[in-house]
Amino acid sequence: MIRNVVTGRLKPDADTTLLDEGLAGILALGIPGMTDVKVGRDAGLRPGNWDFTIVADFADVAAYRAYDEDEEHNRLRREIFGPLSAEIARIQIEF
Template identity: 60%
Template sequence: MIRNVVVGRLHPDADPAAVQAALDAIVALPVEGCLDVRVGRDAGLRDGAWGFAITSDWVDAEAYRVYDADAEHNRIRAELFGPLCAEIARVQFDA
């Protein structure tokens, strides 16, 4: 299984409703091979935390690669997250 973890640092003026809409769009993606996807805004428990996180579990590396190349996924990245984020970090690992 491959776990994908994404965290985003939001622009200070990012609209919370737009952030939630972008996260909801990720959850709604119907990509084969996805075992689980979780999203959430930072709970504000520590200063300096990033604005949101996404975790998704994939049956294998190939399923993750299909997701990574998916046209709708890339549209969401560019059109929904792009304007909101100052920085995005990602990591994939065997879980």
């Protein structure tokens, strides 16, 4: 199993309505082999936290690669997450 964890910091003037659209778009992808996906905005429990996260599980490396190369996923990156974010960090963990 591959777990992909993405977290982002928004630019100060970022449109959070657009962020919510992007997060909903991730949930709607329906990539074969994506076994679970959770998205959300920071709950604000500690100062300095990042603003949003995406946590997605994949059956295997091939399923992760399909997600990473998916046209709609890359549109969301290019048109929503990239322009809204000051920083994005990601990691893939194999279990």
